[in-house]
Structures are given as C-alpha cells and as structure tokens.
Amino acid sequence: MFTGAWWWATALVVLDLAIRVLAVVFVPRNRRPTSGMAWLLAIFLIPYFGVIAFLLIGSPKLPRKRREVQEEINTFMRSISAEEPHDEARGKNPAWFNSLVEMNNAYGGLPLLAGNSGRLLGDYEQTIQTMADAVDAATDHVHVQFYILSVDATTAGFFDAxxxxxxxxxxxNVMLDHWASRGKPHYAATKAxxxxxxxxxxxxxxxxxLKGKFQRPDLRNHRKILVIDGTVGYMGSLNMISRDYNVKKNIARGLKWKELVLELDGPGxxxxxxxxxxxxxxxxxxVIIEGVRRAELVASGDSPGRLGTALIEHREERGTMLTQVVPSGPGFERENNLRLFLGLIHAAQKRIVITSPYFVPDESLMYAVTSAVARGVPVDLFVSEVGDQALVYHAQRSYYEELLRAGVRIYLYPAPYILHAKHFTIDDETALIGSSNMDxxxxxxxxxxxMLVRDAGFVDQMREVEDDYREVSRQLTLEEWLKQPLRSTVLDNLARLTSALQ
Incomplete structure (x- = not known):
C-alpha cells in the first residue's frame, strides 16, 4: 500500500520536474542568454525560491498599459524629429557620428539640435545653489524630476526657491521616484x-x-532633470538630497557623493x-505645455499626438554644441543607452575615458572596451575605491582582472568619496553625460x-574634469590586483552571477 508520505514525495518530485521543464521553456524567451542562464541556474538550484523570485522580478517590462502609453509617446517623438531640418546639424559631422544620431532618433525619437552652450558643475552644494538661483529666475514654469528628491539641510535652499x-x-511641476525617495529619511516631510x-x-x-499601480518593484525612473521656462536645463548624476544621502551607514563611514551636472542653454x-x-x-x-499656447494645444484633449511640433521650439542659438537627448529604459524595445555606448566606443580612434560608479558590463560592452585597447585606442576607466552597494561593488570588481590584462587603465577615486558621476568622452569632439550607469x-x-554632445570646447571641459579625477585617484595595477585574497575573489564572482538576474 502506498502511504500518504509516499504520495507527497511523489507529488514533490513531479512538481520539481515540472518547474524545471517549464523554466527551460519560458525563462530564456526574449531574454539575454546570460540573464536566462542565471535565472535557470537559480531555479534549478533552489526551485521554489527561484520560481517565486522569478514571478516577482523576472519580467524586465513595464505593465502592458504603460508600454502602450510609452509607444504612443515614442511615435509622437519620432514624428517631431522627422520634421526637423537635419542638414545644418549634421553637415560637418563624420559619417559614423551621423549614423549614431540616426540610430538614436530611431530608438529614442529625439533630434540632434545645433546652437547650444553648456557648462559642467561639479561642486555638490554649489550645483544645488546654482539650480536654486535658476528657479528664482523662473517666470513661467519649473519642471523638476529626480530619482531621489528629499528636503534636508543641503537641499533646503532649492525647496525655498x-x-x-x-x-x-x-x-x-515635480516628479520623484516612489521607491527610491520613500526609502530615504524625510520622505513624509518632502511630500508635505x-x-x-x-x-x-x-x-x-x-x-x-491597491490603486492598481504596480510593476516589477525594481523597475525605476532613474532620471535627473530640471528645466526652467524651457530656456535652461540641468541633467546629470546628482540626486536632490544631502551628499551622504542621510543614510546612517553612509554617515558612519563618512561617505560623500561626487557628482557631475550639465547646465544647458539653447534649443536642446x-x-x-x-x-x-x-x-x-x-x-x-x-499633457503639460506651458506658455501662451497651452490652452490652444490641449483644447482638443490631452494626447501627445495632438500637440504638433510645438513641443520642440527653436530658440535663438547660444553656442556651438550639437546635442541629442537619448531616453532609455523598459518602455523602449531596445536598450538605447547600451547601443549608443557601444557605437561610441567602436568609433573611437584616439582615446576613450569612461567614468561610471557602477561598471558591470555585459559581454558586448566588455568586448568593445577590450577591443578598443587592442586596436591601439587608450582606455581610462574611473571608478570608486570604495562602494556603497555591496553586490554591485563586488560584481564590478570581478571584471578588473580581465580589464587590466587587456590594457585598460583603471583609476580608483579615493575614499570617502563615491564617484557617482556618469559620463565619457571619445577622441577630441564627442562626449556623453547623463544618469545612466554602465551596468x-x-x-x-x-x-x-x-545627452550626446559634439563639440570640441565641451570636450575640453570634460578633459579638465577627467584630469582632476586622475590627479587625486590611484591607478590600479595588475600586480596589485593579483594579490587580492581568495575570499574577495569568491565574493566578486558570486556577485557577478547575481548581476545577470534580469
């Protein structure tokens, strides 16, 4: 006779087998091979926990309704860009640059615009003060968008403005990421x-x-944007919060974030x-379009398709910079930022300088960086000596040996600073800055x-920032790295595996 225990054991074996078979069928579908393999490994080793984790955070897509809204916006943006005169902005550029602009336009929908000027802001408190001064000059509207927005002693002047x-x-008009901001002190005070x-x-x-608003919890809006009257804009890596993020462990370690922000003036x-x-x-x-034409634009209903070309207005030229804004994220079919990074690295002929707080590349990015060195292009990588997120920090370290052996020069920005700036330059006239990490x-x-920028003067500004980093940083050598203890290597490799769980 079969006992109850036997039936339970049989059921568990059948369930375990079913989980593994279904995982092989559904997990790799439309997913990166590395990500699919990592999820399969998790499910095969710890089936029940792995399945629960996959159901909770396994889908890298926004909900269907949200993707439909994003596609509506993307279509509208492409229609605007199609009406932009391209000859003036693209005429003197090399063919490779114009082809990247075309790709960005196809994926992100926004055009390359000439006649911009910009300056880089690197002092944390002074950058916030500069933003506050710009808000004090506003006459029509202020658009505020930060991944983390928090009122505290450092940001009080900005909120006052x-x-x-x-x-x-x-x-x-203000937007802040829900999960990122609510996890920091003063969240209730900020909303109030x-x-x-x-x-x-x-x-x-x-x-x-409970309000019908839910998606994979770690799909986040990581953008940092401030626009005043449509005439001056700010974007980069800085969150609107104290330099230590008001986190006790950061304060205990004395950590301070180092940022870089672009102040932009002009049509871009x-x-x-x-x-x-x-x-x-x-x-x-x-739809929020400020200014005298707002009533006319939204009279027929709030739909981006009804706004015509008025969203992007041509203003008086302010400088020599060509700029193209490239949005990216789970609302887009392609990984817009990664494709742009790859295109720039492959196009470089003289030098590449990358600054990224979280450098956890996929295979394509590793191949691009190491291949650049092999074809004679020097590559400098600036990262922090210490980390604020253990898993990402150790995953990043797992790539150091391969990078050093390939000839990449790695510079460690000294503690207690977290080099949180996100930018890179290639050759003498092309740069990129924004909110995107290389992970x-x-x-x-x-x-x-x-933001993709084509301008020699702006690259000169970036070179000054890079030189400042280099002056205070310590270059990591392969000889030093090979002396890492075994426990560090194990932690790095384990963290590298988890980084592929998308």
Whole structure:
C-alpha cells in the first residue's frame, strides 16, 4: 500500500520536474542568454525560491498599459524629429557620428539640435545653489524630476526657491521616484513641503497595488532633470538630497557623493523638457505645455499626438554644441543607452575615458572596451575605491582582472568619496553625460536619460574634469590586483552571477 508520505514525495518530485521543464521553456524567451542562464541556474538550484523570485522580478517590462502609453509617446517623438531640418546639424559631422544620431532618433525619437552652450558643475552644494538661483529666475514654469528628491539641510535652499516661484505664480511641476525617495529619511516631510508650497507633484512608477499601480518593484525612473521656462536645463548624476544621502551607514563611514551636472542653454533644452513632459504624461495622462499656447494645444484633449511640433521650439542659438537627448529604459524595445555606448566606443580612434560608479558590463560592452585597447585606442576607466552597494561593488570588481590584462587603465577615486558621476568622452569632439550607469540595471531596468554632445570646447571641459579625477585617484595595477585574497575573489564572482538576474 502506498502511504500518504509516499504520495507527497511523489507529488514533490513531479512538481520539481515540472518547474524545471517549464523554466527551460519560458525563462530564456526574449531574454539575454546570460540573464536566462542565471535565472535557470537559480531555479534549478533552489526551485521554489527561484520560481517565486522569478514571478516577482523576472519580467524586465513595464505593465502592458504603460508600454502602450510609452509607444504612443515614442511615435509622437519620432514624428517631431522627422520634421526637423537635419542638414545644418549634421553637415560637418563624420559619417559614423551621423549614423549614431540616426540610430538614436530611431530608438529614442529625439533630434540632434545645433546652437547650444553648456557648462559642467561639479561642486555638490554649489550645483544645488546654482539650480536654486535658476528657479528664482523662473517666470513661467519649473519642471523638476529626480530619482531621489528629499528636503534636508543641503537641499533646503532649492525647496525655498521652488516655494518662492510658486508664490509668484510660476507653475511648479515635480516628479520623484516612489521607491527610491520613500526609502530615504524625510520622505513624509518632502511630500508635505511640496503640498504646502502648492506644487503639482507626482510619484514616478508608484508601487500602489491597491490603486492598481504596480510593476516589477525594481523597475525605476532613474532620471535627473530640471528645466526652467524651457530656456535652461540641468541633467546629470546628482540626486536632490544631502551628499551622504542621510543614510546612517553612509554617515558612519563618512561617505560623500561626487557628482557631475550639465547646465544647458539653447534649443536642446526643449528636447530635455520633452523627456519630462513624456514622463508626466505617462504617470498622469495629462499633457503639460506651458506658455501662451497651452490652452490652444490641449483644447482638443490631452494626447501627445495632438500637440504638433510645438513641443520642440527653436530658440535663438547660444553656442556651438550639437546635442541629442537619448531616453532609455523598459518602455523602449531596445536598450538605447547600451547601443549608443557601444557605437561610441567602436568609433573611437584616439582615446576613450569612461567614468561610471557602477561598471558591470555585459559581454558586448566588455568586448568593445577590450577591443578598443587592442586596436591601439587608450582606455581610462574611473571608478570608486570604495562602494556603497555591496553586490554591485563586488560584481564590478570581478571584471578588473580581465580589464587590466587587456590594457585598460583603471583609476580608483579615493575614499570617502563615491564617484557617482556618469559620463565619457571619445577622441577630441564627442562626449556623453547623463544618469545612466554602465551596468545591466541601467541598460534594461532603469529609465535613464543621456545627452550626446559634439563639440570640441565641451570636450575640453570634460578633459579638465577627467584630469582632476586622475590627479587625486590611484591607478590600479595588475600586480596589485593579483594579490587580492581568495575570499574577495569568491565574493566578486558570486556577485557577478547575481548581476545577470534580469
């Protein structure tokens, strides 16, 4: 006779087999081979936990309704770009650069625009003060979008400026990522302050299942954008929060974040604003176009397809910079930022300098970087000596030996600073800056914004920043790295495996 225990054992064996068979069928579908293999490994080794984790965070896509909204926006953006005169902006560029612009336009929908000027802001507190001063000059609207937005002693002046702007009748629209901001101190105080000043604020990608708003929890909006009156814009790596993020363990370790922000003036500001307006529409279903034509534009209903070409207005030229804004994230079919990074690295002929706080490349990016060195292009990589996120820190370290053996020069920015800036340059005239890290999270899970720049003068500014990094950093050597203890190597390799779970 078969006992109850036997039936239970048989059922568990059958269930275990079914899980493994179904995993092989469904997990690798439309997924990177490395990511599919990592998920299969997790499910095969720890079936029940692995399945639960896969059901919770296995899909790298936004909900279907949200993807439909994003596609509506993408189609609209491409229609705008199609009407842009391209000859003036592209005429003197090398063929490889124009082909990358065409790719960015196809995937992100925004055009390359001439006539911009920009300056780099690297001092943390002074950057926030500069933003506050710009808000104080606003006469029509202020668009604020930060992955982390928090009122504290460091950011108080910025919030004061927003309050003054609102009091004088300037429309203040604010977006902050729900999960990232709520996890920091002063979240309730921040929301209360925005309410008190009369700002119109929204949470990005809110996790509110009771309100029907839910997606994979770690799909986040990682963008940092500030636009004032459509005339001046800011974008880069800085979150609007204290330099230590008000986190106890950061304070105990004395950690301080090092950032880089671009202040932009010229026609390209409108494309940066277009990203904000798109995100606002995605979250609210409302179109916000400020200025005298707002009533006319939205009279027929809030739909981006009804706005015509007015979203991107041509302003007086302010400089020599060519700029193209490239949005990316789970709302797009392709990994827009990764493809742009790869195109730039493969195009480089003289030098490549990369700054990334979280450098956890996929195979294509590793091949691009190491191949560049092999064909005679020097590559410098700036990363932090210490890390704030253990898994990412150790996953990043797992690539150091291969990079060093290939000839990449790795510079460790000294503790207690976290080099959080995200930018790189190739040759003498091309640069990129934005919110995107060079890791698989930024490629596939985070909504990011990058700006491609073609201008020798701007690259000179970037070179000054890179030289400052180099002056204070320590170059890591292969000889030093090979002395790492075995326990560190084990931790690095384990973290590398988890980095592919997307």
């Amino acid at each position: 927003l309050e003054r702007a609102s009091a004088r009748g300037v429309r203040v 302050r925005l309410d008190a000043m009369g700002a119109d604020w929204r949470l990005m990608l809110p996790l509110q299942p 500001v409108a494309t940066l604003d277009a990203v904000f307006i798109s995100d606002w529409y995605s979250e609210t279903g409302e 698989m999270r930024s490629f596939g899970l985070n909504m990011e914004v990058s």
